[in-house]
Amino acid sequence: MEELDAILERVDTLIELEAHAELRELLNDLNISDVAEIINESPKRTLLYFQQLDFQRSLAVFRILDNNIQISLLDQLSPIQVVNILNEMPPDDRTELLSDLPSNIVKEFIKKLNPEERKITLSLLGYPEESVGRLMTPDYIDVEPDWTVEQVLAFIRDYGKSSETIDVIYVTDTNGKLIDDVRIRDFLLVDPKTTKVQDLIDGRYISLHVNDEQRDIIDVFQMNNRVALPVVDDKNVLLGIVTIDDVLWVAEEEYTEDIQKIGGMEALREPYLDVPFRTLIKKRVGWLIVLFLGEMLTASAMAFFETEITKAVVLALFIPLIISSGGNTGSQASSLIIQAMALGEVSLTDWWRVMRREILSGLVLGSVLGLIGFVRVVFWNSVFHSYGAHTLLIASTVGFSLLGVVLWGTLIGSMFPLFLERLGQDPAVSSAPFVATMIDVTGLLIYFGFAMIFLSGVLL
């Protein structure tokens, strides 16, 4: 990053001096990721920088530019330049770009593609938004089982340039059905003249289905140590491949959505600073209103206990402490379980093991906080004489309420994500704020319940 600043300064100087040839040389000499950073950092000079690049380099840079910069570039470039770029982009990246644009602009762009590319893009666009079909590229190399390795290597020399990866080669039958995948290393480690493809295959391949959910394949890639996996339809016909670098992006997107949902909002799907203000508010206000309406029940619950509060105002003093302690333990338990579910560490069938663990955790954590609360009340009274003659009873009310509310918070926080999963809902929706709100209302009932037990006939 230090370096990048130095480069940016140099670029600025060259522009001031109008030294275009040198600027051109500099930009064509840097790593493509540095060039992309430079362009991302200077929205106003996007076009100027971009047009200095050799065509092949400009393609490589375009692929990794921020989405909004890509769109603005497509707007500024001449139609012929746009066509060239779209035609040369790997189909999976192009599909992702197109699906981020308004649909009438997409139609215009697709018209500009050559017939071959248009067919590919359209067929890719036919799959559901979060499906593997949207992620795959049809640029792979497939060979037949009766070819010799020498034939395979010659084929790669002829067609390898348009393939996204040649690290894995696919073996299909004459109907296009997938027979196996073979890593390129296996071809290089044998005698090319005497070995046939069928000698190298063992029929043990992992494939993805075109309708699989993108988030589910992260796991498949982690477990199988492959840089690319083949995508097939119901009839096992090979449609395309998914490469592992795209899976890294999927993982990032999925985790971001989870964190945003756990935080109590709809998934943004765009960088924070790029998302329009109206969208930002829309994605946030919905959940806040739902939570607020739920939280209103606390006002009703409090009204129900108004007489008790009037008789013993001291009870009101500990309300924020008690309901927040329930909320905190609930948030903690729910984030923990949501993430364990996302990683597949915990599934529905484990509910009893989770519940047993969390009841025990709740009892331990609740006892710790309850004890601290009890001591706080007794200690404060011995120093400030705050709570009068019934200090021990008040301390017991606070202590036992904390134990109860923490146990309850842990239980609700851990069970609610599993309950949502059981209903076929997304567990991440049981956000920290949502669980906290549920616990606030019941926390009041627990608190005033213990107050009745300990203080009835004394203060109440």
Added chain:
Amino acid sequence: MEELDAILERVDTLIELEAHAELRELLNDLNISDVAEIINESPKRTLLYFQQLDFQRSLAVFRILDNNIQISLLDQLSPIQVVNILNEMPPDDRTELLSDLPSNIVKEFIKKLNPEERKITLSLLGYPEESVGRLMTPDYIDVEPDWTVEQVLAFIRDYGKSSETIDVIYVTDTNGKLIDDVRIRDFLLVDPKTTKVQDLIDGRYISLHVNDEQRDIIDVFQMNNRVALPVVDDKNVLLGIVTIDDVLWVAEEEYTEDIQKIGGMEALREPYLDVPFRTLIKKRVGWLIVLFLGEMLTASAMAFFETEITKAVVLALFIPLIISSGGNTGSQASSLIIQAMALGEVSLTDWWRVMRREILSGLVLGSVLGLIGFVRVVFWNSVFHSYGAHTLLIASTVGFSLLGVVLWGTLIGSMFPLFLERLGQDPAVSSAPFVATMIDVTGLLIYFGFAMIFLSGVLL
């Protein structure tokens, strides 16, 4: 997953029938990921299943077993088997396994390695826990610039088997300094006899430094479309490579830690159901106690306003509603900003843009909730006559307090992660519960402040 159940049933039947030969055949015929699942699912039969596998397959399966199953297997296998497995594991996986074991057990294991492997493992273990050095493997192929491509291909045939990837080949000078990396495809697309390595290199490579933080390289892999990246030291000497499949695991671990921290606990670093109960409690109770001590300030704040509550018990009714609304908006804003920072969408220098956005968001969100709160009080009174003659003043107190507390929550929630970053701390620590606790105390001050303004001389 349906299939796996069917396989598990078949395995069970074969064991009941004591049909070991058939069991052996079945296990050697399945995908290694299925075999790993079967072993993970049946802790009691781990050894039985594992010993049915051919040696090469057993290595592949061992690599992807759950960590605790790996440890239990190492315990159950004979020393000679352990030595064979450890010696044949890719060094990066072995290092990870060893760093999860207690240090005296590690010493015992390392003694069992052959001298060559022991040197590698020890040198890998010398790097800090979260550094790239821990992730790298020294099993790569490096060639010199004056070799012909034919020599390179012959070299791959001889040494490719012990290399983790041959998808990328590294070019080094006689001092072991990195000159470039070349994708295997580039070697296959040229005439092997007449082309030399130096004809294929352009000196534009991306390398990682051995002391880089693992979490920072996720980004580098995303941007550069490589399946492996070279790792160098200060003198640019090539020490090893990091493969992209390991980066997927790093990403998962980092995101999990973030979610757990946002939920208000220390990172677990082990699957939820595997972590010992004592550890689970230890990782959770620390933060809960800190939050609880912070939350105690609410009791002090409430005591400060005890006279006001005694005069107007109606004020107490809305306390949970108001402080929770601040907490909810604060949790939302902090998760949003923490994640945007983790993705590099927002950095310290953007603080002013973030603040401006969040002040505006807070005003809009606060106005919405404030209005609903105002209407709730007026409406309730018109139906239940709950709040008597001063309903409009009470409604205004509630409404403006909500506006104030939501604005404040949004501001604290969004600025606190940036503040932590500024101090060199991990922003994810500004968890939802932490922000909520900070806002609870100040929320009370805001509420009673507005109560003074609207109700002073009337109810107070």
